[in-house]
Amino acid sequence: MQVPFVDLQRQYSPVMERILEKTADVISSCRFIGGEEHDLFLEELSAWWGVRGAIGVSSATLGLYGALKSMGIGRGHEVITTAHTAIPTSEAITMTGADVVFCDIDPGTFVLDVSRIPTLITRRTRAIIPVHLYGQPVDMDRLMDLAREHDLLVIEDCAQAQGARFNGKMAGTMGHASVLSFFPSKNLGGIGDGGAVTARDPEILEYIRMFCNHGRKKKYMHEFEGTNARLDNIKAAMLRITLPFLDEWNSRRREAAGWYHENLSGIDRITLPVVDERCEHVFHLYVILTPDRENLASHLRAKGVKTGLHYPSSLNLLPAYKHLNQGPGSFPVAEDVCARVLSLPIFPGITREEVDFVCREIKSYYAGNN
Ligand SMILES: Cc1ncc(COP(=O)(O)O)c(C=O)c1O
Structure with missing residues (x-):
């Protein structure tokens, strides 16, 4: 017997025809950047996630970067995260110019050990990125209490935890901002790279949206420099089909x-x-x-x-x-x-x-x- 580590063909076979039809429709429409599928997917994702709004991004790495930048995090600041994660989590911190501060993990669950965070907080600490590793959430009640006490921002890295819950609350609805990844092997994977970001504060959410689209709301009206981190219409079309599953x-x-x-x-x-x-x-x-x-x-x-x-x-x-x-x-x-x-x-x-x-x-x- 051969047992693959992951078998996406098996997973998608019941919906593959629909995916091919839908993506072909997007190609025929030539609406590649933005478009109806993109907008509808984000509405449907927000409803499923239980958040007020979500922004499609080209990867969770850039989603984390955009969230950090939108919170004003950069040079001179420190951001605490786990020493046991995929490198994008810490890369995003470094990309902003802030310093990464690693924290050890819980020996039972392997996620961030929240009890160790207080000793790592300095005058320069601005944020914490808990990673819900392997699909299991960090102790978010304790983490959010700590964040409130020290006036810190929390960005949940939910790349591996779409649909996970902590004390009944959906991963990604507890922090100040949260990021999902649609990398193909993730629980909700796409046709290529992709991700989504949400934020509690509508102003931050709007800033992230603009940041990921060259700092603009309207074409050529750039209010600040951002980057290109948009989710493609064709990828959103496929995700609209798989999200209900x-x-x-x-x-x-x-x-x-x-x-x-x-x-x-x-x-x-x-x-x-x-x-x-x-x-x-x-x-x-x-x-x-x-x-x-x-x-x-x-x-x-x-x-x-x-x-x-x-x-x-x-x-x-x-x-x-x-x-x-x-x-x-x-x-x-x-x-x-x-x-x-x-x-x-x-x-x-x-x-x-x-x-x-x-x-x-x-x-x-x-x-x-x-
Ligand atoms: C914990 C974690 N954070 C962030 C990422 C980055 O996701 P993406 O590949 O969408 O940039 C990944 C993907 O491997 C991940 O596992």
Whole structure:
């Protein structure tokens, strides 16, 4: 049996014809930038998300950048985020001219450890970017209390957590601004790069909209310099078709996570994902910890199972952040977790047989390596 890590063709096959028709319509209309599909998608997305308005952006990376810039964050400021995330989160901070301040993670859930933030706050701190990693939200109640206490802004990075909830509240509705990614393998993926941003304050929202469209409301009337970070009409047309499936796809991911949990509980060499009981996890990724992940991954590869690494290194140890001088030992939990993570196949449409097969191979690996 071959088990792919992600299978988008399987996921989209029931709607592929509609996607092809709709995108062909957009091409025939020649409305490539802006347009009806773009506007309707953002209305529908806002309704699903439970927010007052959303802006389509060309990627979550630029969405985070636009949100930070629109809040006046730049040179001389510090922004706190997790040491365990995809690099776009911290890249966006650096792009504004502000300094990235990494924070260690919770050893159970692997998301930002909010209890460590107070020691990182200085006179220069302006914002915090919690990342709802793997599909599980950060403790947003505690984080927002802290932000209020220290007068800090919070931008939720929901790239991996469309539809996740914390204490019943949708990820992306708790911070001052929030960003989604439609990178193809995300829970709601597009035909190429894309993302969306929302903000609580209508003025900030409007500023982000303008920032992502060269600082203008009207053609050639540039009120400030921004950038080009727009979501294309054709990508929005496809997302309008798939958005109604997102909740069901998230349920399927949760179901597959349940199968893994059931099958893999009790193997002492691996640690299974911990779900905070206040969270509704959407399992963008199903990540286990094992001390011998390279050998396990190659055993699985030999048996036809693809796995992933999210992420092989905490950000502080990457060459990109050498200048911060935060070598090994700076973020012990994140560093240890990154050395042991292994992502197992998960996507809507993965079958029980496939998950059982992956689990059988994991068990057989450990049976032979004890
Ligand atoms: C946590 C996180 N933040 C931000 C991003 C950036 O998203 P995009 O690829 O849409 O720029 C990603 C994508 O990998 C991500 O996983």
